[in-house]
Amino acid sequence: LLVHPLLALEQGLASQVMRHWLAKHGQSMPGSAVLTEFLLQLGKQRPDNDTQLTSADYVLRVWNNRIYICEKNPAEQDAAYEMLWDGLHALPLPRGGSLRWNGTAAPVTRVCYRRGGEKIQLAGRAQHHSVKKCLSVILPPWQRARLPFVYNEQGELLAVGNCLLSEPLQRLQQQYSCTLTWQDESEHRDE
Numbered sequence: 001l002l003v004h005p006l007l008a009l010e011q012g013l014a015s016q017v018m019r020h021w022l023a024k025h026g027q028s029m030p031g032s033a034v035l036t037e038f039l040l041q042l043g044k045q046r047p048d049n050d051t052q053l054t055s056a057d058y059v060l061r062v063w064n065n066r067i068y069i070c071e072k073n074p075a076e077q078d079a080a081y082e083m084l085w086d087g088l089h090a091l092p093l094p095r096g097g098s099l100r101w102n103g104t105a106a107p108v109t110r111v112c113y114r115r116g117g118e119k120i121q122l123a124g125r126a127q128h129h130s131v132k133k134c135l136s137v138i139l140p141p142w143q144r145a146r147l148p149f150v151y152n153e154q155g156e157l158l159a160v161g162n163c164l165l166s167e168p169l170q171r172l173q174q175q176y177s178c179t180l181t182w183q184d185e186s187e188h189r190d191e
Contacts, residue, residue: 001067007043014039025069030055042067050141063140070142082112087178095146096185103178109158110151118149120157121167131157134164148182 001021006014015035022029030038030053038053038060045051045062053060059070085091087106091099099111119128135144147161150169158169161182173179 003042003045003062003065003067006067007039011036011039022069027058027069028055059142061140061142068140082110085109085111090183093148095148097146097148098183099148099150100181100183101176101178102181103173103176105176106178107172107176108153110153111148112151114145114147114149114160118157118160120160120164123165123167123170125167131160131164135160138163146184150180 001018006017009017015032018035018039019029029035034053038051041051042062051062054072057072059072061068061070081094083091085099086108087101091111093099093111095113101107114131116132118131120131120134121128122134135147139147147163149157150159152158152168152172156168157166158172159165159180159182161184165180169180
């Protein structure tokens with residue numbers, strides 16, 4: 001749901017539009033006071049705010065001038081997940097999806113989730129870039145936690161899901177005649 005057209009409406013009408021939109025997507029209705037407060041917060045939102053409305057069944061999140069209906073995230077009990085992966089078979093991941101090397105051979109890699117401060121040398125670039133900054137322009141914050149981080153044996157970051165692919169990954173894929181892919185079953189589910 002687009003934020004700016006919604007905020008251009010009178011508050012009562014904006015609440016009705018929100019209720020209609022939620023009903024259309026089979027969601028339960030928040031109370032009037034909660035919905036009114038959410039609309040007020042939307043009007044005050046800055047790009048770095050994490051404006052959201054949490055119900056028993058879902059979370060409304062805002063990113064890039066849109067409101068998304070998202071599943072509630074389970075507790076991040078797998079924050080310390082780290083796996084040394086031989087690449088011979090698909091690797092199912094605790095936060096959903098799986099990694100796979102497509103090809104005749106596969107290198108050994110290490111897979112984990114974001115810990116903070118990571119840098120990546122993007123394909124075709126000489127310098128390293130902040131993963132946080134790169135992801136902030138292409139993915140909503142709540143989708144970033146699902147991304148697997150794949151490292152080579154030397155500790156270089158090769159890939160962040162299918163979103164950020166590195167120069168070392170390109171070299172590795174050429175060396176082993178294979179391609180790394182991340183299948184995410186939840187793609188487009190949050191929209």
